[in-house]
Every structure is written in C-alpha cells, then in structure tokens.
Amino acid sequence: xxxxxxxxxxxxxxxxxxxxxxxxxxxxxxxxxxxxxxxxxxxxxxxxxxxxxxxxxxxxxxxxxxxxxxxxxxxxxxxxxxxxxxxxxxxxxxxxxxxxxxxxxxxxxxxxxxxxxxxxxxxxxxxxxxxxxxxxxxxxxxxxxxxxxxxxxxxxxxxxxxxxxxxxxxxxxxxxxxxxxxxxxxxxxxxxxxxxxxxxxxxxxxxxxxxxxxxxxxxxxxxxxxxxxxxxxxxxxxxxxxxxxxxxxxxxxxxxxxxxxxxxxxxxxxxxxxxxxxxxxxxxxxxxxxxxxxxxxxxxxxxxxxxxxxxxxxxxxxxxxxxxxxxxxxxxxxxxxxxxxxxxxxxxxxxxxxxxxxxxxxxxxxxxxxxxxxxxxxxxxxxxxxxxxxxxxxxxxxxxxxxxxxxxxxxxxxxxxxxxxxxxxxxxxxxxxxxxxxxxxxxxxxxxxxxxxxxxxxxxxxxxxxxxxxxxxxxxxxxxxxxxxxxxxxxxxxxxxxxxxxxxxxxxxxxxxxxxxxxxxxxxxxxxxxxxxxxxxxxxxxxxxxxxxxxxxxxxxxxxxxxxxxxxxxxxxxxxxxxxxxxxxxxxxxxxxxxxxxx
Numbered sequence: 001x002x003x004x005x006x007x008x009x010x011x012x013x014x015x016x017x018x019x020x021x022x023x024x025x026x027x028x029x030x031x032x033x034x035x036x037x038x039x040x041x042x043x044x045x046x047x048x049x050x051x052x053x054x055x056x057x058x059x060x061x062x063x064x065x066x067x068x069x070x071x072x073x074x075x076x077x078x079x080x081x082x083x084x085x086x087x088x089x090x091x092x093x094x095x096x097x098x099x100x101x102x103x104x105x106x107x108x109x110x111x112x113x114x115x116x117x118x119x120x121x122x123x124x125x126x127x128x129x130x131x132x133x134x135x136x137x138x139x140x141x142x143x144x145x146x147x148x149x150x151x152x153x154x155x156x157x158x159x160x161x162x163x164x165x166x167x168x169x170x171x172x173x174x175x176x177x178x179x180x181x182x183x184x185x186x187x188x189x190x191x192x193x194x195x196x197x198x199x200x201x202x203x204x205x206x207x208x209x210x211x212x213x214x215x216x217x218x219x220x221x222x223x224x225x226x227x228x229x230x231x232x233x234x235x236x237x238x239x240x241x242x243x244x245x246x247x248x249x250x251x252x253x254x255x256x257x258x259x260x261x262x263x264x265x266x267x268x269x270x271x272x273x274x275x276x277x278x279x280x281x282x283x284x285x286x287x288x289x290x291x292x293x294x295x296x297x298x299x300x301x302x303x304x305x306x307x308x309x310x311x312x313x314x315x316x317x318x319x320x321x322x323x324x325x326x327x328x329x330x331x332x333x334x335x336x337x338x339x340x341x342x343x344x345x346x347x348x349x350x351x352x353x354x355x356x357x358x359x360x361x362x363x364x365x366x367x368x369x370x371x372x373x374x375x376x377x378x379x380x381x382x383x384x385x386x387x388x389x390x391x392x393x394x395x396x397x398x399x400x401x402x403x404x405x406x407x408x409x410x411x412x413x414x415x416x417x418x419x420x421x422x423x424x425x426x427x428x429x430x431x432x433x434x435x436x437x438x439x440x441x442x443x444x445x446x447x448x449x450x451x452x453x454x455x456x457x458x459x460x461x462x463x464x465x466x467x468x469x470x471x472x473x474x475x476x477x478x479x480x481x482x483x484x485x486x487x488x489x490x491x492x493x494x495x496x497x498x499x500x501x502x503x504x505x506x507x508x509x510x511x512x513x514x515x516x517x518x519x520x521x522x523x524x525x526x527x528x529x530x531x532x533x534x535x536x537x538x539x540x541x542x543x544x545x546x547x548x549x550x551x552x553x554x555x556x557x558x559x560x561x562x563x564x565x566x567x568x569x570x571x572x573x574x575x576x577x578x579x580x581x582x583x584x585x586x587x588x589x590x591x592x593x594x595x596x597x598x599x
C-alpha cells in the first residue's frame with residue numbers, strides 16, 4: 001500500500017514539474033518575443049530590466065540565452081555602446097550549439113555589421129553579406145532588407161553610383177505598396193545616405209525628412225532621432241540653416257521625451273555643428289561643455305575629437321596661438337587610424353587646418369594643408385558635376401530593372417523573345433526622350449545669369465499654389481535694386497553678371513528650400529512664401545531685404561558698397577487669381593516709390 005502511494009506521489013510530482021517547466025519555457029519565449037525588434041528599429045528601453053532578469057535565470061536553454069543576448073545587443077547599439085555590443089555578440093556567435101537558421105543568429109550577424117558600420121569599419125561588408133545570405137524576402141525579411149541596403153550603400157565600390165541609386169529606387173518601389181512605415185523609413189534613409197555620398201545634400205535631406213516622418217509612426221527610443229540628425233547635417237551642408245534650426249528644435253523636444261545618453265549626445269552634436277556652421281562662437285562656447293559631457297556618457301571617441309576641434313575653432317577665433325599649438329600637438333600624437341574618415345574628408349575641418357597654420361605663420365604646413373583641401377574640393381566638384389547625369393540615369397536604370405524582371409517573367413512563360421525586345425526598346429527610348437525633355441524644360445526655366453527661376457517660371461509656380469490653410473497666407477515680395485548701375489560701375493563695367501550672381505546667391509542663402517525665388521526683371525527679384533502667418537511673412541521679408549542690402553559687406557574688393565533696394569509686398573489669405581495684374585500693381589508701386597525718392 002505504501003509503495004503504491006509513493007509511486008502515485010512521485011508520478012504527480014513528475015507531471016507537476018514537467019508542467020512547471022513547460023510554463024516557465026512559455027514565459028521565457030514570451031519575453032524573447034516581446035523584446036524582439038526589427039533590425040531597422042530600436043527596442044523599448046523600458047523592457048531592458050525584464051530582459052536582464054530573464055537572462056539571469058539558470059533554467060534557460062542555450063538557444064534561449066542566445067536569443068536574449070542578441071536582443072540585449074540591440075539595446076546596447078541603440079544606446080550608442082557599439083563596441084560593447086560587438087564584443088558580446090562576437091562571443092555569442094562563437095558557441096557551437098546555436099541554431100544558425102534562427103532569426104536570432106541572422107540578427108546577431110547583422111548587428112555586428114551595423115556596429116562596424118557606425119564606426120565606418122570596412123569589416124561591415126563581410127557581416128552584411130552573411131546576414132543577407134542567412135535571410136530572404138520571405139524569411140527574416142527585415143534583416144534581408146537592411147543588409148541589402150547596407151551592401152548597396154557601402155559595399156559596391158566597383159558599381160557605378162547611378163546603378164546603386166537605381167537599385168535603391170528599385171527596392172523602394174517593391175515596398176511602396178504594402179511596406180510598413182518602418183520599412184519605408186529605412187529605405188528612404190538609405191537613399192538619403194547615397195545622395196549624401198553624391199554630394200546632393202538637398203536631395204539627401206528630403207529623403208531623411210521623409211524617413212523621419214514615417215519613422216515617428218513606429219520607431220521607439222533613440223531611433224526616433226537618429227534619422228533626424230542626418231537630416232540636420234544635410235540641411236546645413238546644403239545651406240538651409242533655418243530649416244536645420246527648426247529640425248534641431250524638434251530634436252530637442254524628442255530628446256526631452258526620450259532622454260537617453262545617445263539622444264543627449266545627438267542633440268548636443270547638432271547644436272554644436274549648427275553654431276560652428278553659422279559662426280556663432282559665443283553659443284558654441286556655451287554648448288561645448290554639454291557636448292563633452294554627453295560624449296563621455298557614451299564613451300564616444302568621435303565626440304571627443306569633435307569637442308577638441310570645436311574648442312580649437314574658438315581658440316582660432318580668439319587668436320589664442322598657444323591653444324592652437326596644443327591642439328595640433330594632440331592631433332599629431334594620434335595614429336592616422338584614430339582620426340575617422342569623416343574628419344579627413346570634411347571640408348570645414350580641412351579649411352580649419354589651413355587657417356590654423358596661417359595663424360601660426362607656418363607657411364609650409366599651410367601649403368600642405370591647402371593642397372589636401374584643394375584635392376578634396378576637386379573631388380567633390382567632379383562628383384557634383386556628374387550628379388545630374390547620375391540622377392537622370394538612376395531613374396532610367398530603375399525602369400530598366402523593372403523591364404529585366406519583365407523579361408525574366410516572359411522567358412519563364414516562353415513568350416515571344418522578339419516581341420519582348422521591341423517593347424523594351426520602345427520603353428527605353430520613351431524614357432530617354434522623357435528624361436531629355438525634362439532636362440530641356442528645366443534649363444528653359446532658369447535665368448542664365450542668376451541661375452534662379454526666370455519670371456515666367458516663377459509666376460507659373462505661384463499660380464499653381466493651393467489656397468493657404470486657415471490663419472495662413474500666401475505672401476509675395478518684389479525687391480527692386482535701385483542702385484544696380486552704380487554698383488556695376490564701382491565693381492567694373494564688365495562685372496554686371498557677377499554683381500547679379502552675388503545678389504542672387506545672397507537671396508538663396510537666406511530663403512528656404514520650399515520658397516519660390518526668381519528673377520522678375522532686369523533689376524528686380526520675386527519671392528513667394530506659401531502657408532505662412534502674415535506677421536512671420538513680413539518679418540521674414542525684412543530679414544531678406546536686410547541681407548540683400550548687406551550683400552557686399554564682407555567683400556574686400558567692394559569698397560563698402562551698399563545695395564539700395566525697394567520692397568513691395570502683397571499678402572493674400574486665399575488662392576491667388578489675376579496674378580499678372582497684382583504683379584503689375586506691385587511693380588508700379590515700386591516705380592512710384594523710386595520716382596518719389598529721386599525727387
């Protein structure tokens with residue numbers, strides 16, 4: 001009887017323990033699923049304590065522990081701790097009992113590649129290639145997409161830029177109909193990176209801002225700001241400082257909500273480069289201690305180099321030669337590998353090196369630094385000159401890839417090869433004609449002297465504007481240069497076109513990318529702002545006129561020339577009709593003002 005009772009109790013305990021083990025495994029798998037995040041996003045940082053507690057359990061299987069370790073690596077990467085994540089993941093994938101067909105293994109390989117990518121280490125290509133081979137569009141699709149974009153952007157040195165860009169747009173087209181906001185944000189971000197490599201910073205900024213807008217719908221944590229910082233850098237590189245500052249303000253709001261070491265660093269980084277670009281050395285001095293603290297919190301060697309550079313910029317501005325010598329000594333003591341490629345190719349940094357040696361009156365070093373700067377400028381100019389061809393060809397290549405897919409499908413279905421070839425030829429011819437026509441029309445829309453829109457093109461664009469939103473307006477201003485002939489006479493009678501180009505460049509520098517700016521007459525320029533508050537419009541026009549009047553203020557050869565301009569403004573709170581009559585009235589009011597001024 002006792003023996004039978006003991007056997008019953010033992011059986012019950014065995015079943016209970018088995019049930020408990022199954023329940024525990026289910027709970028662990030639930031945690032793994034909860035913390036798993038697509039390769040292009042960051043996990044919710046509030047889940048990290050739960051992940052750490054689960055990792056501490058002794059009952060984990062080797063595969064469960066591996067999956068949780070990989071998830072932790074993504075947490076670390078999103079906090080900017082790339083080296084720590086890389087070391088942990090490299091150790092994890094060396095285990096012999098890991099399922100290499102699992103999502104966790106493919107994710108680990110991709111994350112290692114991404115950690116190398118963050119530091120521009122060429123080893124990234126090896127891991128991106130392996131991650132792509134471990135995945136497919138149907139299996140681990142997020143890893144396949146991310147690794148494919150990484151390979152296109154960074155590991156296709158032998159492929160021409162137009163083909164790379166064409167491939168990128170091909171990826172975007174595949175996802176455009178049913179891709180999630182996160183996937184589309186990831187793709188637009190990658191296109192922005194490629195545009196940046198082609199020195200098309202305005203186009204890059206457009207892609208980054210699209211990616212940021214989509215990413216806000218799904219991204220968590222620091223990933224909400226990682227794309228925005230790229231947009232800010234591109235906006236500053238393309239001279240759109242006002243839009244860059246507005247994006248920095250948005251970044252500050254997001255950082256106050258997220259408040260991680262990485263987002264704090266990115267915010268301070270954005271402020272510092274904005275103040276350096278705008279030569280606001282007082283504000284740069286004020287913000288540098290915050291950048292230095294933020295850099296130390298994420299152990300960023302890049303941040304440390306940036307802080308030292310900006311400190312030296314301030315020293316140069318203050319003509320503190322001792323400080324400059326100390327900075328140069330520190331840089332010369334570093335190995336070449338310690339200076340990231342982004343510094344060695346940065347025109348601002350290379351120009352700063354030239355200025356330092358000139359300040360120290362070391363002409364040999366200044367000449368050497370200037371040669372490095374000149375080579376980089378020449379390389380950039382060559383890339384920029386080819387950009388129009390590259391972008392046009394990329395659109396053509398996108399369609400060619402579509403046609404190649406159509407050919408493959410036709411071959412599989414054993415369709416008539418000759419008929420397919422004729423269709424392809426006609427399509428390519430049509431696309432080529434379309435691209436050439438667009439280029440021709442674009443050239444006709446530009447004033448050849450100022451390179452701004454001509455009057456007809458500017459008026460046509462204003463006529464197409466929709467009615468402004470409630471409480472907003474469409475604002476038009478015409479600026480008349482009343483002393484243009486006098487300026488030309490002072491600058492030299494042969495420099496009339498140069499004077500107009502300098503004035504046009506001033507207007508471009510202070511206006512925004514979505515404003516309509518054109519040459520309206522021989523001595524007149526037109527500027528239109530859409531969907532803007534009336535008060536803001538008048539303030540903006542005043543700033544534009546002030547900048548216009550001071551066009552030649554810093555020109556050493558201009559002999560203190562001041563531009564004298566007349567401004568006439570029209571503001572409408574609804575869609576504009578009868579624009580030609582309005583512009584005639586504006587021009588007439590300017591003429592009357594000029595005549596009264598002459599009297």
